[in-house]
Amino acid sequence: MHPSYFEHLQQVQQQSAAALEACGFDGLLIGSGHLHPRFLDDNYYPFRANPHFLRWLPFLSEHPHCWLLWRPGRTPVLYYHAPDDFWHLTPSVPDDWWTTAFEIRPYSAPAELHRALQPQAGLAVISEQPPAVNGVDWPHNPQALLNRLHFQRAVKTDWELHCLRQANVTAVKGHTAAEQLFHEGASEYRIHQGYLQAIEHNERDMPYDNIVALNEHAAVLHYQFQQRQAPQQSRTLLLDAGAVHLGYAADITRTFTAGGTPFAELVAALDRAQRQLLGEVKAGACFIELHRRMHHLLAGILQEHGLVNASAESIVERGISRTFFPHGLGHLLGLQVHDVGGWQQDGEGALGEPPAEHPFLRLTRELQPGFVITIEPGLYFIPSLLKKLRDSEAGADVNWQAIGQLQPWGGIRIEDNVAVTDDGCENFTRDAFAAQQAADQARAL
Template sequence: MSDSRIDALQLEHIEHLQAAYADILNQHGYDAILIGSGAAPMRYADDQAHHHHGYGHFLHWTGLAGTEHSWLLVDKDGGARLFLHTPVDFWHATASIPDAPWTQRIDVTGQPGPEAPDIDYPERLAVIGDPAQVSDVKGDLNPATLLSALDNLRVAKTPYEVACIDHANAIAAKGHEAAREAFLAGASEFEINLAYQRATGQREALAPYHSIIGLNDHAGILHYQYYDTRSPARPRSLLIDAGVRYRGYCSDITRTTAAPGENRFQALIGGLESLQKRLCEAVAPGVDYMELHRRCHQGIAALLKASELVHTLDDNAIVERGITRAFFPHGLGHFLGIQVHDVAGKPRPSPEDHPALRLTHCLKPGMVVTIEPGLYFIPSLLEPVLDGPDGQYLNRTLIDELKGCGGIRIEDNVLVTEAGARNLTRTHLPV
């Protein structure tokens, strides 16, 4: 999609927000809302700051990721004014007043200081954002019911938001392809990360989250956070979970690759990918995401049995005994949008038997979700099962053979449509 088309969709998106905020402010009895962009906190006992991505409700209007010390004022009629921090500073590059189509809908003013704009505010003012920035502003600070309404406004994405997430998928797909090629050429985790950044043209600090790039047993550490600079003597597997941010919106994609000759592990990847595709195809309006998660466990059980990792038990027993949770300990997925784990995902508590599930909605058109089943060989989870009464049903020899590959996760970003679903990832990264 061209930038001009995305720009046109952004104008429609802002018009949607203007009408929605007007309704919400009137329902909650406010004349206006002041939204702080937030700012990077300073590291303790240091003069360096952490990286700043931006406050979600500020980005929902502006898309200005990384913008600090700025303020957005929206009144009860939907009128919006952006006070952009434009200091005089010879140490750092500073923001300039944007010249973009969206400024037709939002009045933009520069101000040199980080404080809230010095203007006349209405008496009934809501102020939301990081308390470190907004606590000195006179108004109703972060009112819970108002914040809940604004979070719920972000559940269904506008066509502009979908276009941004789709574009973020297109860019990330190039990075995943480059990462796979680097792995097959013998690169280290650090070198694979560089290949991903080079292909996406995105600095690591600007990514929506720290890329997970694990070789061999590191692939079994769900949020593995390091990059080895040396390749393992025998590369066996790569798991890469990495995304891109575009106009404030995120992609979140995971792929797993087996090294040549790892036939048993490759067969497991093929089986999990078949399951993942079926789950993506099952996304549709009215589907209970918790039931989709349970369906995933049934699929994991079937795969464990077909691969001879578990024997004797039927699929239902494998699930009921908690064996699938030892191989697949996380939830099936989550909302995706301005935040990687986007807001308002749990109107109901996670089920007791699956406490890590981040999404408990019945699906509706406009939602964007991730579908990310996994199958891992994590010693701290498998050893209690192997040493317990259910150990008799597990193939310890095969587990020992495969645990050096770490694990598998395959993740796509899926839009719920009126008729079913649209996979925003496989359009750009079919494998």
Template sequence: MSLYLDHLATLQQQAERALARCGFDTLLIAAGIEKYAFLDDRPYLFQPNPHFKHWLPLTSHPHSWLAVRPGRKPRVVYYQPDDYWHVPPEAPSGEWVDAVELVVIREPGEAAQALADCATPRTAIVAEPDAALPGIAPNNPEALLNLLHWARGVKTPYELAQMRAAQSRAVPGHHAARAAFLRGDSEAAIHRAYLLATGHTDRDLPYGNIVGLNEHAAVLHYQYQAESPPAESRSFLIDAGAQVNGYASDITRTWVTPGHDEFAALVAAMEVEQLALVDEVREGVDYRDIHLSTHRRIARVLREAGLVKMSDEAMVAEGVTKPFFPHGIGHLLGLQVHDVGGFMAAETGGTADKPEGHRYLRLTRPLQAGMVVTIEPGLYFIPTLLRQLRASQQAANVNWDAVERLSRYGGIRIEDDVACRAAGEAPENLTRDAFAGIAG
């Protein structure tokens, strides 16, 4: 069997198990509908229900549906309007077609008739409220969603293949962005170079690219792209991914122009620690421990760079690393950039708490073979947080002259997407493997 058909069989088994445990006979999943801006006729960019694209490589198909029934082929209700205002979806094609029971509809309301035999009081309907049809109202059973979300944390071989492909699609963009930065291009021009090299448009990206020059690299989710280049391009942070069949990559790199040796040394030190953190992605490891390990490693970088005169242990204990690294070490990755289920205590639900004082961590589960996580340590010079540090009791231990010099560069983030493998095996660094396979 192909990777996709194996993947489909795995999802069928998981769904049948979840339905049986939760007392349902059938699972209906809506792709979702187009949404329009308030008091306007312009639609927002369509975002499919991730449960729908988990089964099918269909990411631009509003008003479509999936029906899952034990012991039977999935039924796909495929919306293909006869439309001359917009380009309608192509005729169904691909490996998935022969694996499903296919019903093509021309109007959204026709889905109700196509699913009428599936809509009973024992049907679980996973969708947003606005996807409802006559007789088909989403109920989103929490117990069933918990089971499905927990299972989604472990990727099938098919999913890993899509995520490797998403890395390979993003890497040429990162090479092009670096070259544009070294030419002295503006943030907007760098972004356009990235899109051209990946073959993406802004509509295709899994998230909005972060393209920050100099001090803008200190804004964690910098959302603008200046059209004019700065007088001097010293440093560059790009957080940008790509998407293949609904699966995302999420990659960050930090670059510095030649001659800025102090900041370049800091980037090199962070590179060493980032690779060491990647190696901590092992089956059974509590991801929270990797986050705490990151603070210890950043403390060492701060101490060895002469930025803070304290022991590593004291820096972590007294919170001195937090202003320099205020976010979490990473998150689950897959159908969503911040994939669901990161805080679940078990497949039945519950919450695995974040470490005290670390409220921005997005994953608190022990790692399992097949999980894909990001490892993205950062070291930033953020004015707001530095002002708080300067007002604290630890201010006297900070080399403020060095901090002032380095603040011109904004900050550093290095992010790889990493697959956890079976016990005793080293992790698979999807990102580094893609960079190694595609020369800049």
């Protein structure tokens, strides 16, 4: 039992009541989600619960067809789906500590749910699809309401911060195991399986598909395969892999390599630059400016290591740094890996789109205490982008011999999950790595 959950639930209700009042609704009906059959098949895709449902009920992430009915000032009602089914295990009605905050009404067939909901009026429905209740046409996913709820979600409650910390602790166990397997020469597939075993997750538990990229595959930003055959030489492992704790996600990337090479020096340099930028993450900071600042730090690395023969200012101004760091600095993190509202500037839904030169930036808001974000700079040797740079006027300033020697290592990404505070940030990821290292050292004594 974690007492901050009940405080979290009170805050969610206060925020939801304000959003409902502003949008002219009397209550909420939130569905957990439905199972989706595969095309021409009687098997289903892995279930993903509606994040709006999980914010109220993070304990029911594997339970489709449940519904939450809430009106301000009343006890939330959970319509819990417990079907009469001999093909699958029927879940028992929950009676854990958190259930005291809800009125739980089990139902087995859709008709029972529809009869229970039919007298209700003035509701806004947030779900994949509304329940088929005769004679009722509730507004479905009204955008004005979603805008307010999404904007609010960026500031995490103490409960949500607790869950995100724990997700990082779990994910770091996997990264530690994966690093060891990499140094043993394991394949991408074996590293992935070792990661899952270390964190005790199934594939369907993961917040996103792991990126397990050896050597040149590290230059593919969202590399999606896992080769069974290990390469003759394992130069690089770029591992972008997370974990989940009660619906809340960790999203961590580390790049592992052997020491004593120019690429290892680049990894160390990017790590130092990322740490330097983390010192500028605090409430009131503009994330767009932090992203630009990272480009200047990266440009300094390219210049200092002899990869580009130009000043850091020129490297940024002419767009050279974007060849090596084409994605955004980071994003909001929470119930979704790319949590909602990153461009949203207010509760009404006004958007602040990223600058034209940085179109992939997922977060454009001024940082506030309670935001949880990723900080994930990269330095990649992507063949298609390098070709464009080589064919451009700026390509004359690039040390192509050095670039060619580094391409077999693929690239680097270093990603931490941090909570913004008034005067800085709490680094969930590096704290978890430090705790893991201390525990490993203690066991070795």
